Structure formats: C-alpha cells, structure tokens
Amino acid sequence: MQTYTYVSKGKFELTEKPKPVIMHERDAIVKVTLASICSSDLHIKHGSVPRAVPGITVGHEMVGIVEEVGDAVTHVKPGDRVTVNVETFCGECYFCKKGYVNNCTDQNGGWALGCRIDGGQAEYVRVPFADQGLNKIPDEVTDRQALFVGDVLATGYWATRISEITEDDTVLIIGAGPTGICTLLCVMLKHPKHIIMCEKDEERIHFINEHYPDVLTISPEECETFVKNTSDHGGADVVLEVAGAESTFRLAWECARPNAIVTVVALYDKAQSLPLPDMYGKNLIFKTGGVDGCDCEETLKLIAEGKINTEPLITHTYPLSKIEEAYDLFENKRDGVIKVAVEC
Ligand SMILES: [Zn+2]
C-alpha cells in the first residue's frame, strides 16, 4: 500500500509498505478514507519532535472504515465508519480513569500514531486500543465533517472544557489557525459575552470575519488595548493561547484580567519565561496542553446536531498520490489554506 513516510530530518516520501496486520487482540485495522495534515507533521519533518521514529508513516488525523478487529475489540466491528483518535490510551491506568488520557502510562500511550508507530497518511492504519481510539461516525455525519474530530477539534473541545467559560465572560483566543478556529467553534457553544480572536495573518482574519461575523478580530499589535477596552474588568476573563509564536505567551497573560484563567494550548519551539515578578498580584491560573482527547463521542454528537461544523476549514483536497503537493501548499500557507483533506 501507499504510505507517506518520515524518512529522515527534512524528508518525507511516498513509499510502498505492506498492509498492516493485527498485532494485539485490542488492535483494529482501519481503511483510511480521508486524512489530514497537521502542523505537528511539519514539526516531525523539521526534526523538532525527538521521539518521532524515522521510517514511520506520518499522519494522526483521519477517518476511515474498520477493516478488521482483534478478538478483544467490542465497540467497533468491520464495516463501521470511524474517527481515529490522535492519542492511544489504554482506558485502564490511573490517568485514563481520570480522563487524563494524554498521560496514559501504557508504552504506546499518548501521541503514538504517526509519530512512534505508523500513522494514517496511508491506505490502511493499525490502531492499538481500538475500543478507546475509534469512535463510530453517526450516519448523518459525513467523513469530511468528522475529519478533525480526533485531533484539532478534540484539542479545541478540551481547551474549552478546562477553561471554565461563563456567559458573562470576555474570551480571548490567540491564533486563528486550524486549532484556534476549532477552539473558537467550541467556545461559541458556551455563549460568552464577547469572543475576541487575535491573529496576524490577514487571510485568516478575513476567514473569521466571513464565517463568524459575531467574533471580534484584532491584530497582535493592537490586542492588549483592544481587549482591555472591550472587557468589563480590565482584561479578558479567559485567554486561550493557541498560536505558539515568539511573543504570544506573554501577550496571553498580559491581556488577562486579575484571577483570569489562561489556557496554553500552543506547542512552542522554545522555552517560554514566566516572569513572576511582572505578574505578581494578578493571581492568574495557568492551564497547559496537550489535549486529553476523550470527548470524541460528544463532539460527533454535536456535529450530528449541527452545533459544530468544521467543514469550512477544509479549503483544499488532494489524492494521496499528490500528498507532496498538499504538504507544499500547507507548509507555505498558500492560497488561503486552512486545512487539507487527503483522499486515501
Ligand atoms: Zn495534530
């Protein structure tokens, strides 16, 4: 089968590999129908994910059809249309039982697919702990509507859940990339008083203004003043930092009112400083990533009910045979790209 493979630092290549087989009784083999490219794939490509194993098939955001299941799998069966969770988790350890599935202590726990084991930019993928990692897609939901459930939408949903948003709040979201927009869609379900999105890219600002006209948008330079003028208590009640740029961590806590919650979803290239003397007395509450992706059933339900729609994020579609072109477009942010769907 065709797979897109991490060969070495800076090099991904379409290669031929044997179709995966069941290796454990809790595995499933999924025939991938649609996959997507995530910025984490680019992090692997550029060597900034040290645990990524050269030779693995990349891709951790996909949907497909169950082809085969191991003897211990009970929640899905061959023929089921499913989303695949970015995280592999056992469902049984201390952290899994608490819902902190990102910290699953199994050796395959956490982000394994498309990083430490073969992922989904391929015709087939083997999914360990299939009962945890696969969710059945309701009949009324299309593959395209469900494509982001396992990764970027899971992240946005989780970030919103831990941010304790109320209807009186002014919520600032920093970064209007795919994860930022998914976060926005989930924040909108909480009906806060104001939602402000801070973004430097004009095309992305345009996308937000066009699709979500009630959302206020602002550039990073004007953000702090704008947020302070727009909110009731001298700053945002909740800040979600999804950008991960050079100065966005600082911007996040500077825009927060005293006693605000600052949720840091972003993955930074470099260490960030927490200048406690500068923020002394602000009494901020920081919450940090990564995602505990265990709400996929709930998000699929919200999609089926028409409450979440991530389909507009798919701006481009390519066949697997042209995935190279898809990466080029996505990496260079050409042609207003938000997300790419890859037909496998
Ligand atoms: Zn991802």
Ligand SMILES: [Zn+2]
């Ligand atoms: Zn676990």
